[in-house]
Amino acid sequence: MPKDFLKDARDYYDCIVIGSGLAGLTAANTLARAGHSVLLLEQHYKLGGMATWFKRPRGHIFDISLHGFPIGMIKSCRRYWTSEIADSIVQLKNIRFDNPMFSLTTTFNRQDFTRLLVEKFAVPIEQVQAFFDAARGMNFFDDQSTTAGQLFERFFPGREDVIRLLMEPITYANGSTLEDPAISYGIVFSNFMSQGVFTFSGGTDRLVKLMHDDLVKNGVDVRIKSDVQKIHVHHVPFQERRVAGVTVNGRTIRARAVISNSNLRSTIFDLVGESHWDADFLDQARAVRLNNSSCQVYMALHPGERIDESCGDLLFSSTAPLFRTEALLNRDITSRTYSFYYPRTRPGSDRCLVVSSTNANYRDWADLTPEQYEHSKRELVESTIDDLERYVPGIRQKLDHAEASTPLTFQHYTKHLQGASFGTKFEGLAVSRNIPKQIEGLYHAGSVGIIMSGWLGAINYGVIVANDADAHLLRSPVSIAAGT
Numbered sequence: 001m002p003k004d005f006l007k008d009a010r011d012y013y014d015c016i017v018i019g020s021g022l023a024g025l026t027a028a029n030t031l032a033r034a035g036h037s038v039l040l041l042e043q044h045y046k047l048g049g050m051a052t053w054f055k056r057p058r059g060h061i062f063d064i065s066l067h068g069f070p071i072g073m074i075k076s077c078r079r080y081w082t083s084e085i086a087d088s089i090v091q092l093k094n095i096r097f098d099n100p101m102f103s104l105t106t107t108f109n110r111q112d113f114t115r116l117l118v119e120k121f122a123v124p125i126e127q128v129q130a131f132f133d134a135a136r137g138m139n140f141f142d143d144q145s146t147t148a149g150q151l152f153e154r155f156f157p158g159r160e161d162v163i164r165l166l167m168e169p170i171t172y173a174n175g176s177t178l179e180d181p182a183i184s185y186g187i188v189f190s191n192f193m194s195q196g197v198f199t200f201s202g203g204t205d206r207l208v209k210l211m212h213d214d215l216v217k218n219g220v221d222v223r224i225k226s227d228v229q230k231i232h233v234h235h236v237p238f239q240e241r242r243v244a245g246v247t248v249n250g251r252t253i254r255a256r257a258v259i260s261n262s263n264l265r266s267t268i269f270d271l272v273g274e275s276h277w278d279a280d281f282l283d284q285a286r287a288v289r290l291n292n293s294s295c296q297v298y299m300a301l302h303p304g305e306r307i308d309e310s311c312g313d314l315l316f317s318s319t320a321p322l323f324r325t326e327a328l329l330n331r332d333i334t335s336r337t338y339s340f341y342y343p344r345t346r347p348g349s350d351r352c353l354v355v356s357s358t359n360a361n362y363r364d365w366a367d368l369t370p371e372q373y374e375h376s377k378r379e380l381v382e383s384t385i386d387d388l389e390r391y392v393p394g395i396r397q398k399l400d401h402a403e404a405s406t407p408l409t410f411q412h413y414t415k416h417l418q419g420a421s422f423g424t425k426f427e428g429l430a431v432s433r434n435i436p437k438q439i440e441g442l443y444h445a446g447s448v449g450i451i452m453s454g455w456l457g458a459i460n461y462g463v464i465v466a467n468d469a470d471a472h473l474l475r476s477p478v479s480i481a482a483g484t
């Protein structure tokens with residue numbers, strides 16, 4: 001008999017959350033704390049979405065997306081999760097850049113960047129301060145027509161080296177480009193600049209376990225291997241459309257509110273279906289671009305082998321002469337960001353690991369034959385180890401395990417269309433926010449745009465949407481969807 005992953009699940013919940021990415025997890029927890037009955041459905045056998053991990057023989061544990069986030073995570077985790085989670089967030093103090101234009105080490109905050117820009121890049125201090133103030137003063141309601149490229153041209157005309165320093169890490173952090181709105185760059189950049197880059201001590205497996213414990217304590221019914229096939233919409237002619245529930249693993253469960261943490265476009269076009277939206281909303285949704293995807297190479301050293309900590313925590317490495325978005329996405333890889341995980345990253349462990357990340361185009365991998373795909377993955381692993389030798393001589397001999405993931409891997413495990421690492425481009429945010437105006441009680445929370453993605457963006461968006469759903473639940477009578 002196949003296992004029933006929905007055994008003893010009820011036929012009705014106040015809210016169903018589809019997907020256990022950081023936004024889905026946080027939305028579920030927030031609503032349960034507010035006293036609602038919540039069912040959390042995850043299609044994978046593990047929680048966390050992109051914020052997850054995997055294990056390999058001999059005890060290696062790889063984190064997928066634990067590379068760095070802004071300090072705001074401490075406040076968000078304390079407020080919406082637990083003190084234990086918030087207290088486990090620690091700073092990464094050693095951030096390195098190495099490219100044909102410059103090599104430097106920084107703590108990646110405003111004070112240190114100001115020092116570098118003035119002393120190493122010879123930019124007048126007034127200009128640096130004016131740039132930081134302009135970036136920090138940006139908010140989402142500002143003009144969206146100015147691009148990040150135009151912002152840089154205004155403050156640092158002709159300074160490709162300065163632009164590279166300021167932009168390259170943010171492109172890596174959320175896929176944003178020089179052509180995206182300056183506000184989305186400015187907000188994320190300022191978040192990092194306030195105090196630097198932070199990580200979670202103990203790894204994603206520990207984080208997700210602590211989150212799971214809190215969800216259960218707050219009464220959330222958490223189900224893995226529960227794939228939602230359909231979101232049901234109650235459609236009375238000449239009246240509002242209203243969400244009615246979902247079909248999951250072939251079973252229909254009713255709810256007064258549904259929050260989808262699945263990819264925005266999948267939510268609209270696949271889970272709900274085109275017949276339930278206004279035509280102009282569908283046009284806007286069709287125009288939303290997916291974000292790019294990523295490749296990663298996961299490398300574990302033999303137990304007990306060490307890497308010198310002078311390698312840094314995060315290393316933005318590139319052999320490209322200039323900073324260009326196309327070059328970052330090109331199959332012919334010139335830029336890699338290395339995350340070094342020392343034993344202190346997982347207190348009590350004797351392991352050193354390195355994860356190399358590169359932005360990537362889905363089509364470059366999806367169009368390969370199975371043989372070409374396997375060959376390209378092996379090539380990616382080999383070329384990455386060769387490149388890493390520049391920073392860690394002898395690394396090849398120290399390695400116990402190495403493997404690669406591609407856009408197809410991310411698509412497979414998270415169902416994100418084209419393996420999009422950060423959901424959609426910035427225009428996805430307005431469409432995501434307008435979903436409940438089209439279908440009462442239906443919400444989307446998850447990576448959209450630049451501000452609402454990444455670990456901090458996803459958690460905060462989960463809270464915002466949970467608060468909207470909470471207000472809806474308090475307004476709408478239980479009898480509607482409960483069928484009582």
Ligand SMILES: Cc1cc2nc3c(=O)[nH]c(=O)nc-3n(C[C@H](O)[C@H](O)[C@H](O)COP(=O)(O)OP(=O)(O)OC[C@H]3O[C@@H](n4cnc5c(N)ncnc54)[C@H](O)[C@@H]3O)c2cc1C
Binds near residue numbers: 065069423446455
């Ligand atoms: C390689 C990589 C590196 C990254 N590095 C960083 C970093 O250093 N710092 C940072 O802040 N951010 C980083 N990110 C981004 C960050 O991980 C994500 O923005 C964030 O985790 C996304 O959270 P989310 O809530 O949008 O959901 P996701 O993580 O996208 O999860 C969505 C969940 O929904 C589930 N789901 C989808 N459809 C269904 C369905 N029909 N039924 C049931 N479940 C479903 C999926 O299985 C998945 O678990 C990185 C991302 C990648 C890919």
